[in-house]
Amino acid sequence: MKRYILGAGAVVFVLTACGPDVASDSGDGALSAPDADSPSGEITIWDRSGDLYDVFDAAIDEFNHKYPDIVVHHEAVDIDAKLSNTLITGADVPDGVFLDDAKVAGFAEHLHDLSGVLEPYLDDIAGQKIDVNTVDGQIYGVPWDLNPGLLFYRADILDQLGIDPSSIETYDDLYDAAQQVKDANPDAAPIHLEQDAFLSQLWLEMFASQLGTSLADENGELRLDSPEYRQVLEWLDQVNKAGLGARGEYLGPADLATLENGEQVFVPWAIWWDFAPQQLLPETSGKWRAMPLPAWDEGGARSGAMGGSSFVIPNDAENAELAWLFYEFLVFDSVGYEAVYGPNDVYPGGLNTSVPSYAPAADPDRPLFEPLDALGGQDLWPVAIEAGNEIPGGTPIPRWWAGAVEYLGNNLQRMFDGDLTPDEVIRRSTEEIQTNLVDRQ
Template identity: 70%
Template sequence: MHRHIKRRGARLAAIGAIAVGAMALTACGPDVTGGGAEAGDDRLQAPTAQGPEGEITIWDRSGDLFEVFEAAIDDFNEKYPNITVNHEAVDIDAKLQNTLITGTDVPDGVFLDDAKVGGFAEYLWDLSDVLDPYVADIAPQKVDVNSVDGGIYGVPFDLDPGLLWYNAAALESAGVDATQIETYDDLIDAARAYQAAKPGSKPIHLEQSAFLGQLQLEMYANQLGTSIADENGDLRLDSPEYEQILTFLDTVQSEGLGTRAEYLSPTDIAELENGNQVFYPWAIWFSFAPQQLLPETSGDWRAMELPAWEAEGARSGAMGGSSFVLPKDGENSELAWLFYEFLMFDEAGYTAVWGPNDIYPTGLNTSIPSYSPAANPSAPLFEPVDALGGQDLWAVATEAGAQIPGGTPIPSWWAGAVDYLGNDVQRMLDGDLTPDQVLTGSTEAIQTNLIDRQ
C-alpha cells in the first residue's frame, strides 16, 4: 500500500514527467547566460579505457521512478563493476539552476523534463557523438525536443503516446462501438450516440486545468505535426491546425458533450465511475487511473489509438516526457553516459526499467521506451493490464508511439504561456471566447509578454 501511495504521488506530481517543475519556471525560463564550455568543447565523448572505473552522482526525483532506477544499478554494475553510482533523490526544480550557475557540487547526470532541456542547454554536454550509434532508432519526436542549434542535449527516456481511453462496458451497454472511431468527427458522433442512450451524460473529458489543458492541446498539435513554436522558437500558434483543434474542443463544449474537470480530481473520478464520462483522450500515463483510482469500473476500461484529425492521419501525439542530461561541470560525465546508455539502449537495462520488478510487479506500464528496439510491439516489456480487462496495452501503445510525428525543442517560455493560452482555452470552454479569439489574443500576449522580453 505504501508503494502504491508513493507511486500515485510520483505519477500525479510528474504528470507524465513534463508537468513537474515546469510551473516553477519563470515566464522567460531559467537564466542560462554565461557559463559552460567554450565552443568546440561541448561534445561529450564516450570513455575509451577498458574496464572504466570511478564514481558518478546521479540526481532523480523521489518516487516510483527513483526506485526503478535504483534497482537497475545492480544490473548496471554487473556490466561495469568498477563504477560506483551515488543515486540521490533531489528536488531538481529547486536545486538544479543554482547548482549549474555556481558550478558547485554539480551532478554527473540529471533526470529532467523535456520542457527544460533547451533552457539549460548552455550548461549541458552536446550528446550528438555518443548518441550517434542509436539516434536513427530513437523516436524522432524525442530527438527533436532535445535538439538545440544542431546539438542534442538529452538522452531520451520515455515516449508518452496519446491514446483514447474508453469505458468499453458502458459504451457496449449503450450500443456504441468505440472500435469504429477513426476520426475526431467519429468521436463526436459516438459521444452524441452515447448521450442519447444515457441522457445527462457528458461523454468526453474536457480538461479544466489551464496547465494540463495546454499540455493536452500540444498533444493534439503534435499529432498534426505542429507545435506552439517552430524549431527556431518562433511562435506559430495562429494556424489552421490549432484552429481545427480548438474548434473540436469548442464543439464538445457547446453541444454539452464534455465533462469539465481537472485530471483525476474527485469530480473527474466520480464522473468516470458513474458512466457519465466514457472517453478520455490522454497520454499513456492515464493507465494509472483504472489500476489505482477507479475500483468501480476497473476492468471496464480499454485503450486505443487516438482518432485521426483527417483520414489516414497520425493516430497519436506525444503528451509529456523526460530525458537525462549530463552537465558539463560534472566530474565524471563520460561515466554517467555509460549509465544512461545502459538503461536506455542495452537490453538488460531497458528490461530492468520497463519489465517486471519489485516496484512494478507486472512492469512499468505508464510509458514506453523511446528507443525502437526496446519498443518492439511483438516483444512486450510489461504484461497485459488486468484493470484494462487483460488488454495488451504494450501493443496498443507501441503501435501508437510509432505514429507520433517529429517535434521541435520546447521553448523556455512554454510554462509562462499557460497564463495566456492555457487560460484562454479555459475561457473558451466557459463560452467567453471563440477559437479565433483564443488564437489571436494568445498569440499577441505570448509574443509581447514572453518572447519579446527575453
C-alpha cells in the same frame, strides 16, 4: 508553478522559464565515450524521489554487473528547486540528471553535447525525442520515454450501446459516438475536457502534435495562429457547446466521480492516464480499454506526444563519461531497459505508464510489461507502441512555454466558459505571448 504527479511511474511535469531560448547560446562540451577497457570511478546521479527513483535504483545492481568498478551515488533530489542554481554556481554539480524534455532546451548552455555518443543509436530513436532534445543541431538529452496519446474508453458502455470502438477513426467519429452516449443517457458528458490551465495547455499540445505542429517552431518562434490549432480549438468548442464534454481537473474528485458513474466515457490523454483505473477507479477498474487517438483527418496520425523525459549530463560534471555509460546502459542495453520496464519489485507487472523511445526496446512483439487487469486484461504494449510510432516529429520546447499558460491555458478555459471564441483564443493568446514573453527575451 504547480507540480503535477501524473500517476505511478509517470513523469512529473514542472515547467519553468529558465535558461536561453532554443535558438540562443548552447553548451560547447561535446562528450566522448570512455575508451578504457575497465572504466572506474564514482558518479552522482540525480532523480526525483518516488516510484521512478526506486526503479532506476534497482537497476544499478545490473549496471554494476557490467561495470563493477563504477560506483553510483543515486540521490533523490527536488530537481526543480536545485538544478538551476547548481548549474549556475558550478558547485556540487551532479554527473547526470533526469529532466523533463520541456526543460532541455532551457538548460542547453550548461549541458554536454551528446551528439557524438548518441550517433550509433540515432536511427533507432523515435524522431520526436531527438527533435525535442536538439538545439542548434546539437543533442543535449539521452532520450528515455515516449508518452503517446491514447483514447481511453468505457468498454462496457460502448458494448451496451452497440458502438464498435474500431469505428472511431477520426475526431468527427468520436463526436458522433459521444452523441450516441448522450442520447442514451442525457446526464452524460462523455468526453473529458481538462479544466486546469496548465494541463489543458499540455493537453492541447498533444492534439497539435498529431497535426505535426507545436506552440513554437524549431527557432522558438510562436506559431499558434495556424489552421492546425484552429481545427483543434473549433472541435473542442463544438464538443463543449453541445454538452458532450465533462469539464474537470485531471483525476480530481469531480473528474473521478464522472468516470466512475458512467457520465464520462472517453478520455483522450497520454498513456500515463492508465494509472487511474489501476489505482483510483476501484468501481470501474477492468471496464476501461485503450486505443489509438482518433485522427484529425482521415489517414492522419493517430497519436501525439504529451510530455516525456530524458537524461542530461552537465558540462561541469566530474565524471561525465561514466555518467554516459550509466544512461547508455539504461536506455540502449537490453539488460538495462528490461530492468527498468520489465517486472520488478516496484512494478510487479512492469512499468506501464510510458514506453521506451528506443526501437529495439519498443518491439511490439516483445512486451516489457504485462497485460493490465485494470484494462480488462488488455495487452496495452502493442497499442502504445503503435501509437508511439504514429507521433510526428517535434521541436525543442522554448523557455517561455510555462509562462504561456497564463495566456493560452487561461484563454482556453475562458473558451470553455463561453467567453471567447476559438479565433479570439488564438488572437489574444498570440498577442499576449508575443508581447509579454517572446519579445522580452
